[in-house]
Amino acid sequence: MSTLLAFLLTLGVLVVVHEYGHYRVARACGVKVLRFSVGFGKVLWRRQKGDTEFVVSLLPLGGYVRMLDERETPVAPHERDQAFNNKPLWQRAAVVAAGPAANLLLAVLLYAAASWLGTQELRPVLGAPAAGSLSERAGMRAGDWVRAVSRDGTEWQDVESIADLRWHVTQAALGGERLQLMVSSAQGQGTHNLVLDLQSVAGQEVEPALMQRIGLGAPYSEPVLGEIKRDGPAERAGLRAGDRVLRVDNVPVMDAGSLRERIAASVRNGEPQPMQWQVERRGQTLELTVQPRLHGEGPRAIGRIDAYVGRPAETVLVRRGPVDGLVQGAQRTWEVSALTLQMMGRMLVGEASLKNLSGPLTIADYAGQSVHQGLSYYLGFLALVSVSLGVLNLLPLPMLDGGHLMYYLFEGLTGRPVSELWLKWLQRGGALILLLLMTLALSNDLARFLGQH
Numbered sequence: 001m002s003t004l005l006a007f008l009l010t011l012g013v014l015v016v017v018h019e020y021g022h023y024r025v026a027r028a029c030g031v032k033v034l035r036f037s038v039g040f041g042k043v044l045w046r047r048q049k050g051d052t053e054f055v056v057s058l059l060p061l062g063g064y065v066r067m068l069d070e071r072e073t074p075v076a077p078h079e080r081d082q083a084f085n086n087k088p089l090w091q092r093a094a095v096v097a098a099g100p101a102a103n104l105l106l107a108v109l110l111y112a113a114a115s116w117l118g119t120q121e122l123r124p125v126l127g128a129p130a131a132g133s134l135s136e137r138a139g140m141r142a143g144d145w146v147r148a149v150s151r152d153g154t155e156w157q158d159v160e161s162i163a164d165l166r167w168h169v170t171q172a173a174l175g176g177e178r179l180q181l182m183v184s185s186a187q188g189q190g191t192h193n194l195v196l197d198l199q200s201v202a203g204q205e206v207e208p209a210l211m212q213r214i215g216l217g218a219p220y221s222e223p224v225l226g227e228i229k230r231d232g233p234a235e236r237a238g239l240r241a242g243d244r245v246l247r248v249d250n251v252p253v254m255d256a257g258s259l260r261e262r263i264a265a266s267v268r269n270g271e272p273q274p275m276q277w278q279v280e281r282r283g284q285t286l287e288l289t290v291q292p293r294l295h296g297e298g299p300r301a302i303g304r305i306d307a308y309v310g311r312p313a314e315t316v317l318v319r320r321g322p323v324d325g326l327v328q329g330a331q332r333t334w335e336v337s338a339l340t341l342q343m344m345g346r347m348l349v350g351e352a353s354l355k356n357l358s359g360p361l362t363i364a365d366y367a368g369q370s371v372h373q374g375l376s377y378y379l380g381f382l383a384l385v386s387v388s389l390g391v392l393n394l395l396p397l398p399m400l401d402g403g404h405l406m407y408y409l410f411e412g413l414t415g416r417p418v419s420e421l422w423l424k425w426l427q428r429g430g431a432l433i434l435l436l437l438m439t440l441a442l443s444n445d446l447a448r449f450l451g452q453h
Contacts, residue, residue: 021102032068032082103390110383112329118319121161127257135215142254221256221310232306247278256310266303398430
């Protein structure tokens with residue numbers, strides 16, 4: 001239920017802001033607005049205010065602003081100067097562009113508000129990279145603290161959290177660029193540079209698995225044991241809470257993540273194998289034999305020791321002041337807009353996977369997740385969707401705001417509007433393209449939920 005409510009709230013806010021942009025500029029240009037509708041279909045609520053009827057309709061997937069227009073309905077002679085079609089070209093273009101512009105402005109404010117509230121983020125100290133990953137080949141090791149990143153080796157940007165690092169990596173990966181990392185030890189001692197060559201992952205689907213392929217997985221967690229369950233393999237082996245694991249089968253243990261992987265992989269031929277552990281306890285080094293238990297069946301069987309492995313990753317509060325927050329909001333809106341256009345361009349020419357296209361089910365799922373994480377996270381998610389909506393509506397496709405702007409560009413260059421015949425065929429073509437995009441996005445959503453992506 002919370003996911004559904006978060007989804008409806010997200011759609012409601014974005015639709016109202018988008019249509020209000022059209023409405024406000026239309027009124028400023030002297031256009032008579034007949035109806036402001038949130039949703040389509042059967043009217044659930046209505047209110048008349050001046051010349052405009054405000055309504056909420058049954059289907060919440062969009063909205064519209066209906067303006068006085070001689071092409072749609074007869075207009076009385078005394079109202080012709082208020083008809084949209086009789087306004088100068090620049091005013092018509094301004095009214096059309098105002099919707100996407102409102103979404104982009106909203107995104108700036110939402111990103112700024114999220115940064116003003118602040119969020120608890122994971123410190124950018126990384127666990128052991130996956131074997132054979134780009135990060136491992138670049139020389140990254142467990143406990144490396146990424147302090148800054150650079151694309152040219154000259155201009156460096158500070159990295160405040162793992163989320164911040166993943167954003168920089170995502171941008172570089174989509175562009176197939178090399179990203180330089182300035183890293184130090186987890187204690188902040190010493191610095192050196194690493195280079196991630198992300199050309200090999202350019203255009204791949206943006207998902208958590210992409211970060212795993214790059215080698216940016218879980219944050220660093222010390223290989224220290226927490227709660228030990230009674231009568232479990234860990235207790236029977238003599239392990240205690242607070243034990244620091246140094247080696248397993250004479251192989252050094254770098255972090256909790258790699259230790260969990262070793263435990264899970266202890267199954268051979270359907271049976272868990274005993275493991276020789278070296279642990280540090282109160283300054284003493286102990287040698288213990290740990291016999292994991294079997295969990296699961298067949299090829300999915302893994303080893304378990306019934307103990308909490310690792311300490312909680314360290315977090316930092318990321319918060320900005322009023323001016324810095326606005327600057328960061330504008331910068332992030334610009335970056336997300338450019339990234340969205342870049343991704344769309346790559347999908348169009350076949351350089352990026354069409355699986356990156358998401359639909360309403362994915363949006364609803366992410367909306368619910370962000371609400372549970374807190375207000376700042378939800379505002380950031382709302383900003384991301386607002387940017388996507390603004391950019392999507394500016395695409396030069398008939399039926400979208402960008403398509404109408406293309407009509408006005410043609411009119412401005414030729415001195416005559418697009419013919420009615422061409423408008424009719426362009427509208428049909430645009431409707432077909434949008435239908436195909438919606439079908440693809442929905443099929444991607446279903447594939448994600450069924451675990452096929």
